[in-house]
Amino acid sequence: MKTTGNTIFISGGSAGIGLAIAKKLSAAGNKIIINGRNQERLQGALDQLENTVSIQGDLSVKADRIKIAEELKNNHPAVNIIINNAGAAFMNDLSNSNNNAAEKAYEEINTNYISVIDFTALTLPLLLQQKEAAIVNVSSIAVFRSNKYLPTYSASKAALHSYTQGLRDTFADNENLNIYELYPPLVNTEFSAEIGGVNGIPPSEVANELFDALGKDQFEVPVGDTKKIHELVTPITDNVPH
Template identity: 85%
Template sequence: METTGNTVFISGGSAGIGLAIAKKLNAAGNKVIINGRSEERLQGALKELDNAVAIQGDLSIKTERLKIAEELKNNHPGLNIIINNAGAAFMNDLSDVNNNAAEKAFEEINTNYISVIDFTTLTLPLLLQQEDAAIVNVSSIAVFRSNKYLPTYSASKAALHSYTQGLRDTFSGNKNLNIYELYPPLVNTEFSAEIGGANGIPALEVADELFAALEKNQFEVPVGDTKQIHELVIPITEQAPH
């Protein structure tokens, strides 16, 4: 698709991967709308962008999703790309019965999966009005293999991955709407600091890979270490009936 002249909404756009993507698309001549829970962080991010817009709100809360979708409809009718990037992750020791594992999992599944489905549904009518539109779901290398540190986060991203495949199949006959999935590995951001993010790749690398994929209409977007796993797994899963 065209990588300039778009109107792009990015959840979790005030820091990390979301802000890196916002900078990349902003510099390429797109109208960027960033979203986050903290107004202070959003205002700080806007200082690093040119003529961008911020919409404060927590997409994990139904009433705020409705508010944000309505604001997009009323004030940004040209919206043609949404990037579902906001996420929640917790170290979750399943061997510790006092760990509140289910509560952590609930927040992860709500933020990383349920809210994405609902917000996508809310914005679909606007996207379907456009001649060239896209939905980008940011999943993770973790969709392919969980671990003992982030078992429930990995499960929530695996659910998002499965939903994204189904969404792509649903709109496979619509040439005006394309569904992308971005698979970052460990990335050096504040979000991943607790799990060794300092050893990860820079967020800019993720943004660069997504930008290149949009240019090429490459709907599967593995980044860094994810590429080797993706190359092995996806061709096999694509052979399954769907």
């Protein structure tokens, strides 16, 4: 699809991967709408961007999802790309019965999975009005293999991955709506600091890969180390009946 002249909504766009994507797409001549929970952080991001506005709100909250979707419909009716990037992650020690593992998992599932399903449903009518539209779900290398540090985060992203595949199949016959999945590995952001993000790739690398994929209609977008796993797994899963 085209990589310029779009109107693009990015959740979690005030920092990290979301901000890097906003910078890349803004510089390419797109109108950007960034979303985040903290107005001060949103303003800091706006100071670094051109042709960008913000919508404050917490997409993990149903009322905020409805409010944001309505604002897009009423004030930004040309929006044609939704990037579901906002996420939650916790170190979750399943061996510790006092760890509140289920509460952490609930927040991850709600933010990383349930809210994406609901927000997508709320914005689909607007996207389907456009001549060319896309949904980009930001999953993770963790969809392919969990670990003891992020077991419930990995599960939430695996759920998002499965949903994204189903969403793509649902609209396979619609030539105007494309469904992308972006698979970052460990990325050096504040979000991943607790799990050694300093050793990760720069968020700009993720943004560059997504930009290139949009232009090539490459709906699966593995980045960095994820490419090695994706190359092994995809030939198998592509042959599974669906």
